[in-house]
Amino acid sequence: MTAYIIRRLLLLPLIIFGVTLIVFSMMQLLGTDKLVTAYIPQSQIDRMTDEQIESVKERYGLNDPLPLRYINWLGKTLSGDLGWSIVGKQPTLTAILQRVPYTIELALYAIVPIIFVGIWLGIKSAVNHNSFIDNFIRIFALVGYSLPDFVFGLIILMIFYGVLGWFPPGNLSLWADQAVSSDSFNTITHLISIDALLNGRFDIFWDALRHIIAPVITLAYLWWAFLLRITRSAMLEVMKKDYIRTARAKGLSEKVVINKHARRNALIPVTTVAGSMIIGLFIGTVFVETIFNRTGLGRFVADAATQLDYSSIMGSLLFYSMILVIGNLIIDILYAVIDPRIRLE
Amino acid sequence: MNKEELKRTLKKLFGNTGAIIGFILLGFFIVIAIIAPYIAPPDIPQDMDLEQANKLIEDYEPSNKEEILSAFESFQQFNLGFYMQDYPIVKEVYESLKEFDKGNISLEEAKMSLQKLTNYYIVDISLLEQIETDPNAVISDVEKVYKKYKDYNEKGKVVKEELEELRTLEGDDFLKKAKSMYNDFHDFYIDSIDFDPFIMPKESLENAPQPPSREYPFGLSNGRNIYYGVVWGTRTAFQIGFSVVAFATFVGLLVGSIAAYFGGWVDEILMRITDIFLSIPFILSAMVLTTVLGTGIDKVMIAMMTFTWMSTARLIRGNILQAKNEQYVLAARALGVPDWKIIIVHILPNTIFPVIIQATMRIGTMVITASGLSFLGLGAPQGYADWGSILSFARNWMLGGGENAFQYWYTIVFPGTAMVLFVLGWNLVGDALRDIFDPKNRM
Numbered sequence: 001m002t003a004y005i006i007r008r009l010l011l012l013p014l015i016i017f018g019v020t021l022i023v024f025s026m027m028q029l030l031g032t033d034k035l036v037t038a039y040i041p042q043s044q045i046d047r048m049t050d051e052q053i054e055s056v057k058e059r060y061g062l063n064d065p066l067p068l069r070y071i072n073w074l075g076k077t078l079s080g081d082l083g084w085s086i087v088g089k090q091p092t093l094t095a096i097l098q099r100v101p102y103t104i105e106l107a108l109y110a111i112v113p114i115i116f117v118g119i120w121l122g123i124k125s126a127v128n129h130n131s132f133i134d135n136f137i138r139i140f141a142l143v144g145y146s147l148p149d150f151v152f153g154l155i156i157l158m159i160f161y162g163v164l165g166w167f168p169p170g171n172l173s174l175w176a177d178q179a180v181s182s183d184s185f186n187t188i189t190h191l192i193s194i195d196a197l198l199n200g201r202f203d204i205f206w207d208a209l210r211h212i213i214a215p216v217i218t219l220a221y222l223w224w225a226f227l228l229r230i231t232r233s234a235m236l237e238v239m240k241k242d243y244i245r246t247a248r249a250k251g252l253s254e255k256v257v258i259n260k261h262a263r264r265n266a267l268i269p270v271t272t273v274a275g276s277m278i279i280g281l282f283i284g285t286v287f288v289e290t291i292f293n294r295t296g297l298g299r300f301v302a303d304a305a306t307q308l309d310y311s312s313i314m315g316s317l318l319f320y321s322m323i324l325v326i327g328n329l330i331i332d333i334l335y336a337v338i339d340p341r342i343r344l345e
Numbered sequence: 346m347n348k349e350e351l352k353r354t355l356k357k358l359f360g361n362t363g364a365i366i367g368f369i370l371l372g373f374f375i376v377i378a379i380i381a382p383y384i385a386p387p388d389i390p391q392d393m394d395l396e397q398a399n400k401l402i403e404d405y406e407p408s409n410k411e412e413i414l415s416a417f418e419s420f421q422q423f424n425l426g427f428y429m430q431d432y433p434i435v436k437e438v439y440e441s442l443k444e445f446d447k448g449n450i451s452l453e454e455a456k457m458s459l460q461k462l463t464n465y466y467i468v469d470i471s472l473l474e475q476i477e478t479d480p481n482a483v484i485s486d487v488e489k490v491y492k493k494y495k496d497y498n499e500k501g502k503v504v505k506e507e508l509e510e511l512r513t514l515e516g517d518d519f520l521k522k523a524k525s526m527y528n529d530f531h532d533f534y535i536d537s538i539d540f541d542p543f544i545m546p547k548e549s550l551e552n553a554p555q556p557p558s559r560e561y562p563f564g565l566s567n568g569r570n571i572y573y574g575v576v577w578g579t580r581t582a583f584q585i586g587f588s589v590v591a592f593a594t595f596v597g598l599l600v601g602s603i604a605a606y607f608g609g610w611v612d613e614i615l616m617r618i619t620d621i622f623l624s625i626p627f628i629l630s631a632m633v634l635t636t637v638l639g640t641g642i643d644k645v646m647i648a649m650m651t652f653t654w655m656s657t658a659r660l661i662r663g664n665i666l667q668a669k670n671e672q673y674v675l676a677a678r679a680l681g682v683p684d685w686k687i688i689i690v691h692i693l694p695n696t697i698f699p700v701i702i703q704a705t706m707r708i709g710t711m712v713i714t715a716s717g718l719s720f721l722g723l724g725a726p727q728g729y730a731d732w733g734s735i736l737s738f739a740r741n742w743m744l745g746g747g748e749n750a751f752q753y754w755y756t757i758v759f760p761g762t763a764m765v766l767f768v769l770g771w772n773l774v775g776d777a778l779r780d781i782f783d784p785k786n787r788m
Contacts (some may be wrong), residue, residue, distance in 0.1 A: 018621030029637050052494025146769040148713040150720045151761040157743045158757060169744060209471060283626045287717060293744060305636045306722045317633050325624045
């Protein structure tokens with residue numbers, strides 16, 4: 001097991017090196033003329049003469065040979081200098097870090113219903129195998145599987161905001177936003193709803209909740225489809241096992257058999273996907289945040305991409321990749337600790 | 346797979362309700378994609394002279410002959426005649442620029458010559474400045490212009506001869522010749538104006554959505570005809586789905602087989618490269634690469650192809666490694682069959698099904714991703730017939746519509762339904778295939 005962990009840790013720098021190489025190559029596809037816009041705003045470039053642009057290129061080393069530029073870029077990136085973000089009007093790293101809590105908050109609120117309802121539906125479906133309930137849940141899952149989040153998000157927005165007016169888009173209402181940014185409001189965790197509770201402002205907490213429900217529903221449906229499928233097939237597998245038959249033969253009630261014997265075993269494969277689900281949830285907020293007009297990393301990338309803000313998109317891409325790489329590493333090591341069978345693979 | 350097994354498989358496939366629904370859905374979309382030009386005819390711009398001639402040909406009377414001829418002549422004059430007129434100048438300038446390239450004449454003389462073209466607005470005036478700094482680019486620009494003029498000049502001469510010939514014909518012969526000339530001219534006209542049927546026609550200058558009506562069955566969104574976009578969007582979806590998945594599967598197969606076949610260092614390097622590509626979240630890598638490459642549906646496809654081959658590579662490598670220890674492979678090896686032949690003839694046919702199933706299920710995902718990118722405004726050009734583009738119009742009306750948002754339901758429902766059914770079809774077929782070829786279910 002130690003050997004496995006050491007091998008994984010040794011590979012980590014290699015993977016990170018490879019990722020930076022890919023990101024750097026993508027930047028080079030732009031060509032030096034466009035790369036200048038990563039340093040100087042387009043409006044300024046339009047007013048510059050060719051000689052001035054050339055001197056800018058010279059100053060930022062855009063005319064150096066490629067390997068040298070890569071090393072310089074890598075050095076700057078490792079020291080946290082990701083360039084200037086046009087969308088955020090601040091350094092890219094600051095812009096990214098400032099938006100992370102919003103995305104974390106969304107993912108946190110989404111994970112609870114996803115796990116509980118998803119597993120519940122999966123077990124319900126497996127226990128009533130081939131019945132009406134099972135078929136209904138399976139169709140529910142199939143539709144969720146085929147429904148893109150931007151379509152479902154738009155429908156939710158239309159119904160819950162347009163028709164019913166319950167869940168408005170955005171992060172907070174105007175008055176709550178002003179209250180949060182005022183001096184009397186202490187920012188502790190950067191998660192608005194929790195900060196509101198800590199400050200004793202239940203009205204703000206309620207307002208934040210109202211804004212987060214619609215995106216959470218959108219995210220949840222798509223992940224339910226995923227999770228309930230895994231739970232269902234794991235549960236069906238377990239129900240065929242000999243020890244379930246033994247438990248039934250002993251005369252245990254169906255409830256005890258399912259809750260005590262079957263469910264616990266069926267949840268093992270579910271735990272193996274839980275980790276990657278959390279990462280996926282954090283990464284997959286681009287569309288939800290864009291549709292519901294929420295501040296967050298996902299919308300930051302989308303805005304940066306549409307406004308051709310190259311330093312922001314490259315910085316975010318690196319950031320997301322690091323989350324994925326390090327998150328996967330932690331998950332794999334944790335599972336290796338929990339389940340010795342994995343180490344052999 | 347022998348005959349008996351194939352029969353059993355097909356029986357299972359068509360006994361599966363999901364698979365049948367899936368096939369029906371896909372069949373429906375294939376039919377829509379094929380008949381798109383008929384059920385949503387593109388609004389091709391018309392040339393007035395040509396249409397006039399066509400109308401006269403259709404209700405032909407001997408007395409119309411002169412009118413038809415004059416309509417053709419005026420078409421020839423407008424579309425080719427001007428090129429024929431200017432051709433000598435273009436030719437002269439091009440030749441003098443070539444002399445300049447060889448160093449036979451001075452920059453001043455070349456500029457004087459080039460000025461003739463700018464005076465006639467044949468080339469842009471900026472070329473006069475550009476020739477000082479980058480003469481090669483200017484020469485290649487002028488060469489392109491020259492070639493076009495040369496082609497049109499020749500075409501114009503041919504057309505003139507044909508017209509003369511037409512003038513001598515009478516009755517049925519005349520009609521036949523006139524019809525075929527009309528078709529030729531029509532094709533030439535469409536070619537020359539660079540028309541793209543995938544761009545949704547702008548029916549109204551008003552951006553606010555307009556509800557479905559007899560004329561626009563699915564309504565208008567940002568002035569674009571939704572019905573047209575949904576119908577032509579099926580073509581876009583198939584194009585994206587098939588080309589991206591086919592490419593990704595091919596590269597994946599290649600990388601995976603090479604890694605498994607050579608093993609050792611090659612395997613290690615290829616699999617680490619695969620790991621690195623897998624470390625970048627797919628939706629974001631596709632987004633960023635599309636942004637970098639610029640606008641165009643082909644750019645979206647390239648971006649997605651670059652980041653989708655990895656899972657196939659892993660899958661096929663794992664399968665080959667597993668199959669390496671199977672009895673039939675050991676037997677083949679004992680018989681002295683070369684390794685590459687073992688892989689292609691023995692291992693791949695037995696391990697290809699998971700790859701096919703994976704490919705089927707991924708077509709839907711690829712279409713969703715591409716539509717998602719155009720939903721964000723990346724990739725597909727303005728007004729491109731793509732389901733995601735139509736949805737992106739809807740977003741503003743949902744956010745800005747407030748209480749009235751529901752009245753714009755048609756901007757979401759029609760393209761959304763098309764997308765969901767398309768993806769559902771592929772998922773159902775993929776699910777059914779997986780159930781059938783799952784080794785646990787196999788007899």
